[in-house]
Structures are given as C-alpha cells and as structure tokens.
Amino acid sequence: MADFTSDGFCLNDNKAGLSQMEGHSKEDIAKILTKNSEGSKFYQNKKQRHQATEQRIAQKKKILEEASPADYNDALRKTDKMLSNLEASRDLSHTIVHVDMDMFYAAVEMRDAPHLKDKPVAVGGNSMLSTSNYVARKFGVRAAQPGFLAKKLCPNLIIVPCNFPKYRAVAAIVRGVFAEYDPNYASASLDEAYLDITEHLKVRADRTEEERTLWRCDCEYWRSLDADWKPSATQETEPTSSENNQETCPECGRVAESIVTGTDAEGAVLELRTKVFRRTALTCSAGIAPNSKLAKICTDRNKPNGQYQLPPNKEAVLEFVKDLPVRKIPGIGATTEETLRALGVQTCSDIHKHRASLALVFSDLSTEYFMRVSLGIGCTTISNDEERKSISNERYALLPSPITV
DNA sequence: CAACGAAGGACCC
DNA sequence: GACCAGGGTCCTTCGGTT
Numbered sequence: 001m002a003d004f005t006s007d008g009f010c011l012n013d014n015k016a017g018l019s020q021m022e023g024h025s026k027e028d029i030a031k032i033l034t035k036n037s038e039g040s041k042f043y044q045n046k047k048q049r050h051q052a053t054e055q056r057i058a059q060k061k062k063i064l065e066e067a068s069p070a071d072y073n074d075a076l077r078k079t080d081k082m083l084s085n086l087e088a089s090r091d092l093s094h095t096i097v098h099v100d101m102d103m104f105y106a107a108v109e110m111r112d113a114p115h116l117k118d119k120p121v122a123v124g125g126n127s128m129l130s131t132s133n134y135v136a137r138k139f140g141v142r143a144a145q146p147g148f149l150a151k152k153l154c155p156n157l158i159i160v161p162c163n164f165p166k167y168r169a170v171a172a173i174v175r176g177v178f179a180e181y182d183p184n185y186a187s188a189s190l191d192e193a194y195l196d197i198t199e200h201l202k203v204r205a206d207r208t209e210e211e212r213t214l215w216r217c218d219c220e221y222w223r224s225l226d227a228d229w230k231p232s233a234t235q236e237t238e239p240t241s242s243e244n245n246q247e248t249c250p251e252c253g254r255v256a257e258s259i260v261t262g263t264d265a266e267g268a269v270l271e272l273r274t275k276v277f278r279r280t281a282l283t284c285s286a287g288i289a290p291n292s293k294l295a296k297i298c299t300d301r302n303k304p305n306g307q308y309q310l311p312p313n314k315e316a317v318l319e320f321v322k323d324l325p326v327r328k329i330p331g332i333g334a335t336t337e338e339t340l341r342a343l344g345v346q347t348c349s350d351i352h353k354h355r356a357s358l359a360l361v362f363s364d365l366s367t368e369y370f371m372r373v374s375l376g377i378g379c380t381t382i383s384n385d386e387e388r389k390s391i392s393n394e395r396y397a398l399l400p401s402p403i404t405v
Numbered sequence: 406c407a408a409c410g411a412a413g414g415a416c417c418c
Numbered sequence: 419g420a421c422c423a424g425g426g427t428c429c430t431t432c433g434g435t436t
Binding site for chain 1: 427429430
Binding site: 049052130131143144188189190191192330331332333334335336395 | 414415416417418
C-alpha cells in the first residue's frame with residue numbers, strides 16, 4: 001500500500017463539490033479516509049498486524065533462499081502429483097448455482113421506505129455499517145465501514161439501524177424459492193446460498209413452455225404481492241393459473257412482460273430470480289458453474305440484478321481462471337494476497353508457475369488448496385448438514401472431499 | 406512420544 | 419471531539435498433561 005501523504009487541512013466538508021451529490025473521485029475518498037483514520041488506535045493496530053505479516057513473508061523468503069535445488073525438485077514433484085490427482089478428480093457433471101441478494105439489508109429498507117430510493121443509504125450503526133446502497137457507494141461508503149467515517153465521506157448519508165427480524169423474515173421467503181430448485185440448498189448467510197440444480201434440470205427438461213412462462217412487470221405492484229404471499233399454502237411447482245394469466249399490471253396498467261424461461265441452467269436461474277423478485281420485490285444476482293467456488297466468483301460478474309454462467313468444460317474453466325486475480329478467490333483474503341504477491345503470485349496462472357516455491361513455504365493443506373484454485377476445481381456437492389448451519393469459512397468448507405495428508 | 410485443547414490467525418458476511 | 423463489529427468456522431502453533 002502506498003504511504004499516505006499528509007497534506008493536512010486542505011479538505012473541508014463544506015467544499016462546494018460535496019453538496020452536489022455527485023459522489024467522490026477515488027482521490028477524494030482516499031484523502032478523507034486518511035485524514036480521519038491517521039493516528040487512531042485502529043490504524044495503529046492495523047499497522048502492527050501488517051508488520052507481523054511482513055515478518056512472516058520475510059521468513060518465507062528466507063526459506064526459499066536457503067532451499068537447495070533438490071528441495072525445489074521434491075516440491076515440484078509433490079505439487080505435480082497433487083495436480084494430476086486433482087485433475088483426475090475433476091467433475092463437471094453438476095450444475096452449481098450461487099445466489100446473492102443485491103445489497104440485501106439496504107434493499108429491504110429502501111423497499112419499505114420508498115423515499116429513500118434516490119438518497120444515499122446505509123444500514124448499520126455509528127460504529128459499523130453492514131451495507132450501503134449504490135448512491136452511497138459513489139461516495140465511497142462501504143460495508144464494514146464505521147458510520148462516523150461514512151458520514152465524513154457523505155454528510156447526507158441516511159443511516160438506518162439494522163432490523164434483523166425483518167431480514168430473517170425476508171430471507172425465509174427467498175429460501176422458499178431456493179428450496180424449489182434444490183431442497184438441500186446451503187445458506188452461506190442470510191442473503192447468500194449455494195444450490196445444486198442438477199436434478200432440477202432433469203425434471204425441467206420435460207416441462208412445457210407454458211409451465212415455464214412467467215409474467216413480470218417492474219413496477220411497484222409486486223410489492224403488494226408480498227403481503228398476499230403465503231409460503232406454506234402454495235405449491236410453486238404448479239403456478240396458479242390466475243397469476244399466470246395476469247397480463248396487465250393492476251398497478252401501472254402496463255402489459256406485464258412475458259418471459260418463457262429456457263430448460264437450461266440460465267433459464268432455471270432466470271426463473272428463480274424472477275420468483276424471488278415477485279415474492280419480495282428484491283433483486284438478486286447469481287453465478288452458475290460446475291462447482292461452488294467458481295459459481296461464487298461468477299455471481300460478481302453481472303451484479304447487480306444479473307447472472308453469469310461459466311460453461312461446464314475444462315477449457316472454459318481454465319480460461320476463466322487464467323488471469324483471475326487471486327484475491328477474487330473465496331478463501332484468499334488481504335493477508336494471503338499480500339503474501340502471495342511477495343512470492344510473485346498475482347493471478348491463478350502464477351500459482352502454477354510458482355508451485356514449487358509455494359509448496360516449500362506453505363503447509364500441505366494450503367498448498368493443495370492453491371493447486372485446486374489454479375485448476376478451477378472446487379466443491380461439486382452442496383451439503384446442508386445439521387452440524388454445518390452455514391458456510392462461513394469458504395476456504396475449507398468448500399473442499400471437494402476431506403483431505404488426507 | 407503422541408494426543409489434546411486452548412489460543413491466535415485468517416476469512417467470511 | 420471521539421467514536422473502526424460480532425459471530426461463525428477452520429487451520430496452525432504451542433505448551434502442559436497423560
């Protein structure tokens with residue numbers, strides 16, 4: 001990270017540009033954040049942790065310097081063995097979907113208080129924000145940012161307190177939709193889940209066009225559907241005919257858009273997302289891929305309110321992964337990213353290039369994890385154990401099988 | 406010496 | 419004027435116990 005230039009007091013909150021609500025440039029955002037966090041306890045702490053990782057990096061570099069050519073050879077053989085075993089286990093037969101609600105908490109609050117729609121909104125408290133809407137993001141307001149700092153970035157920011165009971169209720173409705181496509185879907189959090197729709201696609205292949213037709217209008221009408229919605233009393237696999245024949249929207253009078261969803265994965269997911277929207281008036285994004293790790297990365301591609309499919313063939317997977325920055329991989333955070341960069345690894349193909357060094361410096365478990373990443377291999381089964389209520393550690397929770405060292 | 410559990414990191418939302 | 423979470427899981431390390 002570049003060191004902060006302290007140009008002191010030049011920035012004032014009532015600077016002309018800020019009142020225009022146009023958002024900030026990256027420089028402005030960096031300036032404001034620096035000015036307000038320099039010297040704080042939090043900043044000191046962060047610096048200390050950073051130094052600790054730098055030390056660990058130095059240790060690793062020392063190991064590499066002292067390793068003999070024979071050591072490198074052994075490491076190379078070890079990783080190549082891992083790679084061939086992993087390649088042999090590659091499974092492209094499942095269709096895995098990752099679904100993520102768009103700015104979930106903020107979206108719920110905006111839905112229920114429409115006057116918030118064009119304003120910068122964040123959900124959370126003065127000490128920490130959970131999420132922000134897209135207007136606020138233009139000002140640099142982000143999740144995991146303290147509210148008071150966000151206020152400096154965006155003085156007009158409206159901070160709505162968290163209302164978890166409400167979010168849980170909405171999540172229950174969304175999960176009802178998920179269950180129609182995979183009864184064993186696994187929640188990763190309130191607003192995120194993994195589905196294996198392989199079985200659904202088999203059933204779907206036999207459905208008529210009529211059964212795959214949805215009517216949709218983007219106006220507020222669908223909000224009112226929410227109140228009528230009774231999850232327990234309805235069987236969604238057989239949509240009620242009254243709903244299906246609804247061709248004009250009672251609210252805005254416009255002809256509702258008719259969508260015939262395909263029998264393929266894209267069609268199924270489009271249908272799923274439409275159902276989520278109809279029952280909650282909220283949008284979500286989805287990724288479709290042969291394993292959960294790739295699916296999650298795909299979700300980001302067309303966010304918000306979009307979806308992206310990575311085709312289930314080896315060439316497409318390797319191409320997809322080739323120039324992917326390692327930070328995009330679930331399980332690789334800021335620390336690991338920095339460590340890898342120090343070892344010359346920035347993208348997934350760099351992992352392969354430097355595989356011997358990685359094996360010398362990381363544990364077997366981590367090394368195997370990196371090898372898996374470089375091949376685009378991930379977990380192809382979605383388990384919803386009683387024991388594991390959620391997937392909170394992606395690095396290890398999404399392993400294809402228990403590791404035997 | 407091995408198994409073990411607590412503590413400390415890293416990561417996710 | 420000062421305020422930078424809390425809850426979850428898994429790995430690694432370390433130190434005292436059996």
